[in-house]
Amino acid sequence: MTMDCAAARALLLEAEPAELRGEADSPLAAHLRACAFCRRDADAILAGEAELDAALRALATPSADPKVIPLRPRRAWTRRIGPAAASVAALAAAVAAVMLARPGAAPPPGATAEQIARLMFPAPPVARAADGRSVAVLETSDPGVTVVWVY
Amino acid sequence: MTTPTAGAEPMEAMAARALTGDERAFAELATAVRAQVHRWALVRTGDADDAEDVAQTVVIRLHRHLHAFEGRSRFTTWLYRLTASAALDWVKGRGRRERAHLASAGAGEVFAATEHRIAALENERMVALVRSFFAELPARQREVFDLVDLQGFTPAEAGEMLEIEGVTARAHLFRARRAIRERILAAQPNAREDR
Numbered sequence: 001m002t003m004d005c006a007a008a009r010a011l012l013l014e015a016e017p018a019e020l021r022g023e024a025d026s027p028l029a030a031h032l033r034a035c036a037f038c039r040r041d042a043d044a045i046l047a048g049e050a051e052l053d054a055a056l057r058a059l060a061t062p063s064a065d066p067k068v069i070p071l072r073p074r075r076a077w078t079r080r081i082g083p084a085a086a087s088v089a090a091l092a093a094a095v096a097a098v099m100l101a102r103p104g105a106a107p108p109p110g111a112t113a114e115q116i117a118r119l120m121f122p123a124p125p126v127a128r129a130a131d132g133r134s135v136a137v138l139e140t141s142d143p144g145v146t147v148v149w150v151y
Numbered sequence: 152m153t154t155p156t157a158g159a160e161p162m163e164a165m166a167a168r169a170l171t172g173d174e175r176a177f178a179e180l181a182t183a184v185r186a187q188v189h190r191w192a193l194v195r196t197g198d199a200d201d202a203e204d205v206a207q208t209v210v211i212r213l214h215r216h217l218h219a220f221e222g223r224s225r226f227t228t229w230l231y232r233l234t235a236s237a238a239l240d241w242v243k244g245r246g247r248r249e250r251a252h253l254a255s256a257g258a259g260e261v262f263a264a265t266e267h268r269i270a271a272l273e274n275e276r277m278v279a280l281v282r283s284f285f286a287e288l289p290a291r292q293r294e295v296f297d298l299v300d301l302q303g304f305t306p307a308e309a310g311e312m313l314e315i316e317g318v319t320a321r322a323h324l325f326r327a328r329r330a331i332r333e334r335i336l337a338a339q340p341n342a343r344e345d346r
Contacts, residue, residue: 013329017300041336048280048335053301055272055281059199059265060190136211 003031008038012045020046163226169217177217181210188234194297195238197285199265201245208237224311231312276338283334288327295320296327 003011011019011028018024020042022032032039162183168176188209192202212233220229272278284293291313298309299320310320 013332014325015328041339044339045332045335048276048338049300049331051273051277052280052284052331055269055277056190056193056284056297056301058272059268059281060186060193060202134214136214 003027005031005035005038008032008035009041012038012041015042017046017049162230163222166217166220166226170220177214181213184213184230185210188230190297190302191231191234191294192238194293195235195290196242197265197290197293199268201238201241205234205238205241208241209234212237225308228308228312232314235313279338280331280334284331287330287334291315292323292327292330295323296331299324300328 008028008031015028016024019026019029022029032042165176165180165183169180185206189202189206192205193199196202196205220226269278269281272281294313295309298304298312299306306320306324307317310317313320
């Protein structure tokens with residue numbers, strides 16, 4: 001063992017992961033293969049970084065997997081009223097279509113917003129965009145909220 | 152680092168299919184990239200709630216701008232830059248005063264909106280480590296460390312994604328490693344007393 005523990009400790013802090021695992025062909029890796037004390041520190045670093053990775057993965061897990069349904073632009077029936085009005089009209093029409101398609105699904109008196117939403121949107125609504133525009137339908141973790149994005 | 156894949160199909164191939172107008176391919180691509188984009192947005196913004204919003208924005212922009220991907224860079228690099236741009240726009244939209252941590256993290260308030268998610272992590276050591284990661288590292292160091300040491304990109308690839316020189320990426324990486332590893336070793340019981 002040509003490297004002492006003090007030198008190894010200094011190198012541990014910036015070493016490549018392969019060196020920490022003792023896999024590389026370097027003085028530090030050789031030291032780690034021979035020194036139980038420094039090996040333990042290297043293992044602690046590797047374990048800590050794996051935990052950090054797992055934590056970030058957990059934090060970055062979407063609250064729900066949205067179903068993105070981009071649809072091809074269709075020929076516009078609203079060309080004359082302008083893009084902004086067309087977006088609003090298309091969205092309103094999509095919502096209205098869903099509501100009209102389920103005339104028997106009236107919510108009971110005192111129903112919560114979530115219950116009403118479930119009656120209205122048992123499945124993601126299908127929306128069609130006006131000419132030159134696109135639409136995406138995003139489900140959220142809240143069953144009462146479905147985002148319809150016309151852009 | 153090879154390009155991340157969804158199942159057996161590389162994202163490049165998925166993007167190529169989506170570029171032909173195959174809407175099903177786009178939906179698959181959007182699903183495949185979402186977790187990765189969310190992770191990048193989290194590390195960049197330091198806020199899990201913002202990251203989710205940024206990820207949704209990126210999916211929309213991906214649909215709108217996919218035709219601009221010409222294959223000159225790897226799809227992952229292109230997607231990272233799309234995410235970085237969306238994150239920047241998102242933070243600007245929330246106001247500099249409220250979201251000043253994007254460019255230079257380091258304040259405890261970074262976690263204000265995310266604390267409930269962090270508190271739900273598996274164990275206390277993990278919670279402390281994540282807090283340290285966000286509160287003590289500048290955003291650029293976080294990004295490079297996450298890309299290279301946790302996700303397996305090379306420093307050169309990380310530099311390309313972040314639009315910085317490879318040598319600069321390595322400098323950020325070493326600083327981040329030192330800070331994180333010192334924190335990890337300090338949390339080890341009797342780590343230094345034995346020698």
